[in-house]
Each structure stands twice: as C-alpha cells, then as structure tokens.
Amino acid sequence: MQKTIIEPFRIKMVEPISMTTTSQRRKFLEDAHYNPFLLHSDQVIIDLLTDSGTSAMSANQWGGIMRGDESYAGAKSWERFNSVISHITGFKHILPTHQGRAAERILYTHLGGKGKIFISNTHFDTTRANIEYTGAKAFDCPHPESDNHDSDYPFKGDIDMETVKELVDEWGSENVSAIILTVTNNSGGGQPVSMHNARELSAFCREKGIYMVLDCCRIAENSYFIKHKEPGFEKKTYKQIASEMFSLADAAVMSAKKDALVNMGGFLAVNDETLARECTNVLIISEGYATYGGLSGRDMEAIAIGFEEVFREDYLHYRIKSTTYVGEKLNEMGVPVLMPIGGHAVYVDAKKFYPVIPVDQYPGQRLACDLYIAGGIRSCEIGSVMFGKYDKKGKLIPARQELVRLAIPRRVYTQSHMDYVIETFEMLMEHRNKQFGFKITYEPPFLRHFTAHFSPCGNC
Numbered sequence: 001m002q003k004t005i006i007e008p009f010r011i012k013m014v015e016p017i018s019m020t021t022t023s024q025r026r027k028f029l030e031d032a033h034y035n036p037f038l039l040h041s042d043q044v045i046i047d048l049l050t051d052s053g054t055s056a057m058s059a060n061q062w063g064g065i066m067r068g069d070e071s072y073a074g075a076k077s078w079e080r081f082n083s084v085i086s087h088i089t090g091f092k093h094i095l096p097t098h099q100g101r102a103a104e105r106i107l108y109t110h111l112g113g114k115g116k117i118f119i120s121n122t123h124f125d126t127t128r129a130n131i132e133y134t135g136a137k138a139f140d141c142p143h144p145e146s147d148n149h150d151s152d153y154p155f156k157g158d159i160d161m162e163t164v165k166e167l168v169d170e171w172g173s174e175n176v177s178a179i180i181l182t183v184t185n186n187s188g189g190g191q192p193v194s195m196h197n198a199r200e201l202s203a204f205c206r207e208k209g210i211y212m213v214l215d216c217c218r219i220a221e222n223s224y225f226i227k228h229k230e231p232g233f234e235k236k237t238y239k240q241i242a243s244e245m246f247s248l249a250d251a252a253v254m255s256a257k258k259d260a261l262v263n264m265g266g267f268l269a270v271n272d273e274t275l276a277r278e279c280t281n282v283l284i285i286s287e288g289y290a291t292y293g294g295l296s297g298r299d300m301e302a303i304a305i306g307f308e309e310v311f312r313e314d315y316l317h318y319r320i321k322s323t324t325y326v327g328e329k330l331n332e333m334g335v336p337v338l339m340p341i342g343g344h345a346v347y348v349d350a351k352k353f354y355p356v357i358p359v360d361q362y363p364g365q366r367l368a369c370d371l372y373i374a375g376g377i378r379s380c381e382i383g384s385v386m387f388g389k390y391d392k393k394g395k396l397i398p399a400r401q402e403l404v405r406l407a408i409p410r411r412v413y414t415q416s417h418m419d420y421v422i423e424t425f426e427m428l429m430e431h432r433n434k435q436f437g438f439k440i441t442y443e444p445p446f447l448r449h450f451t452a453h454f455s456p457c458g459n460c
C-alpha cells in the first residue's frame, strides 16, 4: 500500500490567494501596528490564525444549503439537524444556537452564580468568561503531564482526578455547578482526553451527584486518538467512540465551527426534562424559537451533513495525519514544538525559539510577526500578549508559556501549502539569535491581544 496520505477530496471551487512580497508585507504589518489580528485577510497568504469557522464545506453541504427549509417553526432542516445530533449524542433535547458560546451562556447562567464553582481540564476562554460573568469561579485541573513538552504521554488532555477530588472536598459537592470535560483540550494544546479518564470522571460525578458537561467541539478528532492510542478501541468506529463519550455526560455544548465542518453554528444538548425546558425558555428569549435557535434552516442542513462527514475514516485519518505532518517536520528540523502533536494545531515554544528575547518583549509576538513577513503566514500568539497581567508597579506578570499556535483549517490547505509553511520556518531557523521583540503602545482593558498596537524594540 502507498505511504502517501492524500487529501481525500478533489477541489471543485477555488478561492484565489493574493500573493505578496516581503517588502509589501513589512508595510502591511507596520500599518497593522505589528498585530496580525489587524491585517486584512487579502494581505495573508496562509491563514493559520484559527480552525474555528474556517472549514471548507463539501459539495453535499452546499447542496444542503440550497435545500434549507426556512420555516419559522418545525422546519424540515430542523428535523434533520435534530435527528443527526440526537442520534450521535444520544441526548433527548437539542437546542440550536448561533455558536458555541451561546450554548455556554444558556447552560452556565442557569447552573452558575455566586458561591458556585466549575471545574474543567482547561476552561476555554469563552467558557471561563461565561462562568465568571455569573459570579461563579472556574478552576482548571490539567493533567500533570500536560506541562512536560517532551513527554510522549498520549492523553495530555486528561483531567487530573486527584485535584478534582480535592476541590470537591474543599467546596462541597453541592457547590460544584458542573465539571466540564473539553475534548480535545483546546487551551491545553489540542491534546486528546482518554475514554478511561472520561469514564473515571463520569463515575465520580454520578457518585457525588455533580453535573458532567462535555465541551465537544472537537470530539471527532478526539475519537481518532482514542481509537489509535487507547487499548480496547481498535475495532470501534469513530462514531461509536464519540457516542460512548456522550453517554458518560449529562449535557454537551458544541461549537459547530470546529468538528461540524461549517462556518457558523452550535448546539446545547441535555437529557433532563426540566433543565431542557428552562434552557429552551432562555433560548427563545435570546437566540430564537426552539426549532431554529440562532440558526437559519440552511445552517442546520449544513451542520447535519457536516457532523456526519467529520466521522468518516478517510477524513479523520487525513485530518490528524496532516496536522502531525507539519508538527513532526518542524520537530525534526529542531523547531521547539509541543509534543505529541494535537488534532487541530501545532504549538511552537517561542521562548525556546528565540532564547535571547526577554519575555517582556513578547517572543511569541516576534515569531508571529516574522512568520508573516517571511511567508505571509498568519499565526496566533498564545503567551504573555494574550494572558499576561501587570503587577501593582506595572511590571509584566508573564503567562505560563510563550507559544505561537498554527491552527489548521479543515479541508482548506493542501500539502504544498504546508510544505511552504515548513520552508518558511527553515528560513527563520537561521536567525534564532534575534535580540529584541516588541513593546505595547496601545492596549484595551480586556482581551488585549485582539486590538493592541505594538512597536519593535529595535530595527526589524
């Protein structure tokens, strides 16, 4: 059998990329105040800013878009959406939302409040924001192996049960609103969660009467890792693995912008009748009527089709292997990347990449800017620009790590695009003794990474 893994699709429609030169990009970046978020998309050659909402839809999904039934109530597209999602998840009540954070807001506003806590392997930023907004606290319990970049432990996304038990003892199970298992663990490097860990958590939650929620944005990618790395799952299909994981939880929140292969959408799924009714009331006030929520009929069609396609063997194999391809090539070249490679992104350790640049000059921002100038590649700093805070004297309290994330959109780029990314890293590898980074010249009070302005601390 051939060793080459090919993209399991032919290209039917193309979107031209505007090619640019290094000197044009220097100017674009200066105009964008050295913040890649402020670039125009046509100034970017390869956009690895996020895998969220950036998937290419299939011909089948586009066909579904034409078939969308836009009836206000009881649309056929709703019935298709409801039937696919309840079949895969096993949940009785499915609430359509405009994206993942709307499902989070509805559920966590209901469960949360002052004096309550939530526990998770790692809360995603919108998850934490929705929880803290209710006055509740959010505690992360990542697996101890998740901090060790060189360990090849296959399920670094696991929740640490020891810390979970300590927190529950300390706060009392009646004050724990929910324990949220995020699969794969996005903020923890896209690392997978094992079924063993999910089963252990589920048994614990049932014993203590605590709600277990699955944040299932990337559950198909997670199922791939379980099938290939966890003993006992070799013969199961990806869908069976996902269904088993859903069966362990009491509710699920989903951003369809990830593993449902669409550009917008999400859902909340629950079993409990009373909870479903209360959440539906909030859905109707804030998102839309119960049979469309935040979505149009055509969106529901595309999600129903995408959530089936994502579990196909050839798709998942290509998806995970193509992310691994980039990560392993970079690793072989000596680029410091987080190992093993997760499902949707490759994370580069910028502090190791540019060892001379001090943390308060944001080595991740420097690497993101250099990738753009050298190759027109847009990536995302996940370090002290995103998570840094200041002490009372205005000194930077750095983030735990200085990372740059290369998120891979689904079905969008081919292997030659990725080879171009790898080659750009080869060029940057020759200049790793860079001395300076950036200073921030403007920042808003919240989520500063989106809109901050920077200037170089030397001559770029």
Ligand SMILES: *Cc1c(COP(=O)(O)O)cnc(C)c1O
Pocket: 052, 099, 100, 101, 102, 124, 126, 127, 182, 186, 215, 217, 254, 255, 256, 257, 258, 265, 266
């Ligand atoms: C993207 C994401 C969300 C939020 O979903 P949106 O569709 O962006 O609102 C929540 N949790 C995780 C793990 C995510 O990756």
